[in-house]
Amino acid sequence: MTTGSPLVLWLGLAGLLGAAMIAVVITIVLPRLQPALERLAPARRARVLTALCLAPLGAGALLMLACLLPSLYAALWPTLDHCTRHADDHLHLCLVHPPAATLGLTALLVGAAGSAMFLVRGLPGVVRLYRANRVLARLHAASVPADLAGVRSVDSDVAFSFAGGILHADIFLSRGLRERVDEAQLAAVLAHERAHVRRRDVLRRHVARVGALLHLPGAGRTLLSALELACEEACDAEAAVTLGDRVQVAQAIVAVARLAPRPPPAVAATAVGFTGEALTHRVTALLATPPRESAASWWSFPAALGALVLLAPGLHHATETVLSLLARP
Amino acid sequence: MEHLWAHGSGDVKSVHAALKARRITINTVQSTLRRLFDKQLLRREKISHAHVYSPRSTRQAYHRQVLAEVVGDVLRGEAGTALSAFVDLAAEADEAHLRTLEQLIATRLRSGGAT
Numbered sequence: 001m002t003t004g005s006p007l008v009l010w011l012g013l014a015g016l017l018g019a020a021m022i023a024v025v026i027t028i029v030l031p032r033l034q035p036a037l038e039r040l041a042p043a044r045r046a047r048v049l050t051a052l053c054l055a056p057l058g059a060g061a062l063l064m065l066a067c068l069l070p071s072l073y074a075a076l077w078p079t080l081d082h083c084t085r086h087a088d089d090h091l092h093l094c095l096v097h098p099p100a101a102t103l104g105l106t107a108l109l110v111g112a113a114g115s116a117m118f119l120v121r122g123l124p125g126v127v128r129l130y131r132a133n134r135v136l137a138r139l140h141a142a143s144v145p146a147d148l149a150g151v152r153s154v155d156s157d158v159a160f161s162f163a164g165g166i167l168h169a170d171i172f173l174s175r176g177l178r179e180r181v182d183e184a185q186l187a188a189v190l191a192h193e194r195a196h197v198r199r200r201d202v203l204r205r206h207v208a209r210v211g212a213l214l215h216l217p218g219a220g221r222t223l224l225s226a227l228e229l230a231c232e233e234a235c236d237a238e239a240a241v242t243l244g245d246r247v248q249v250a251q252a253i254v255a256v257a258r259l260a261p262r263p264p265p266a267v268a269a270t271a272v273g274f275t276g277e278a279l280t281h282r283v284t285a286l287l288a289t290p291p292r293e294s295a296a297s298w299w300s301f302p303a304a305l306g307a308l309v310l311l312a313p314g315l316h317h318a319t320e321t322v323l324s325l326l327a328r329p
Numbered sequence: 330m331e332h333l334w335a336h337g338s339g340d341v342k343s344v345h346a347a348l349k350a351r352r353i354t355i356n357t358v359q360s361t362l363r364r365l366f367d368k369q370l371l372r373r374e375k376i377s378h379a380h381v382y383s384p385r386s387t388r389q390a391y392h393r394q395v396l397a398e399v400v401g402d403v404l405r406g407e408a409g410t411a412l413s414a415f416v417d418l419a420a421e422a423d424e425a426h427l428r429t430l431e432q433l434i435a436t437r438l439r440s441g442g443a444t
Binding site: 125128129131132133135136138139142154155156159160161162163164165166172174186189192193196201202205206209231232235247251252253254256258259260261278279280283284287 | 336352392395397398400402403404407408409410411413414415416417419426427430431433434437438
């Protein structure tokens with residue numbers, strides 16, 4: 001057997017192609033999927049949307065794993081080694097027998113373009129995250145623990161409250177908001193923010209953003225916007241359960257929206273459309289009969305794992321065949 | 330800054346003597362004071378051969394300024410990627426829209442009460 005391009009490059013290319021395929025499929029089916037998603041309970045919808053954001057990344061990783069599984073089977077049971085049955089010039093995605101084929105120009109271009117797109121789209125997000133963390137660190141230093149559990153008080157006239165922080169979130173509550181809402185509204189605000197902290201929504205959105213980098217731009221934006229709304233609605237629903245009153249939460253949303261600071265025109269111009277819609281969605285969802293929250297299916301993970309193990313040889317061969325087309329003749 | 334707020338003013342030697350427990354060199358103190366002066370947080374006056382530094386604002390005024398800056402950053406969306414707000418901080422909910430939502434809530438309360 002001759003030695004070709006390293007296995008890791010072939011696997012990376014396989015993962016990239018798998019991710020691209022799933023991204024295209026999701027872009028095509030998303031408009032038909034949206035009405036069904038909107039009927040789901042918000043917490044479940046948030047889980048499904050997170051999974052959809054991560055689908056291309058997950059599909060790429062699973063395809064790479066599926067491609068390697070047959071050679072792992074062969075390592076455990078040598079009788080299952082099928083590489084010797086291949087012709088020498090056939091592409092091998094195998095840990096034991098290195099690939100004999102060399103990446104062609106098309107493969108190199110596809111790989112380079114995919115990696116460049118991931119980096120170019122991801123880099124601004126890394127910068128934004130760095131800046132956001134610096135601002136939150138300064139706000140943390142400028143705030144003091146409030147007399148409410150898990151809440152930091154910000155001595156500002158501006159009315160706002162939010163859960164901030166990725167791995168460890170704090171609830172920041174301004175004096176301006178606390179002074180201008182009544183007890184019931186404050187309870188709703190805090191129950192909502194505590195739900196964000198418990199659900200780790202900031203972290204969830206970050207993970208989803210990383211996953212969305214592999215989506216086509218339009219579908220990625222749609223999924224992230226829908227996820228944002230689903231997270232807010234899930235926290236509204238959780239606050240309503242905590243307080244035992246959905247209307248109380250709806251009233252608090254409108255009251256706080258009325259107090260919300262007027263943003264600079266540049267910020268408002270980018271956010272006003274979605275915000276108005278989001279407010280209406282959240283309030284009308286709280287006033288409507290809540291959809292039933294179905295229990296998570298415990299069997300879905302073992303079922304997916306079993307399917308991967310069974311399908312691995314087929315996926316392995318199909319990928320080898322497709323990648324052979326991208327090998328240097 | 331804490332030392333200068335507490336004592337009103339001081340030169341490099343006196344600040345270094347006060348911070349001796351931290352085991353920092355006099356050069357570190359000197360460059361830190363110069364940087365705080367460059368950032369307009371300190372004013373300085375040459376007395377004999379030494380610069381004497383004093384804070385430009387009180388501790389409270391400084392904290393108010395820092396807080397206003399950081400709240401401004403938050404409202405401009407600088408921390409948007411790392412927070413989940415109760416109501417979007419970039420929201421510009423118009424009065425008519427809010428009134429419509431309040432009417433919806435009032436209708437709901439009249440028809441069925443709170444749930």
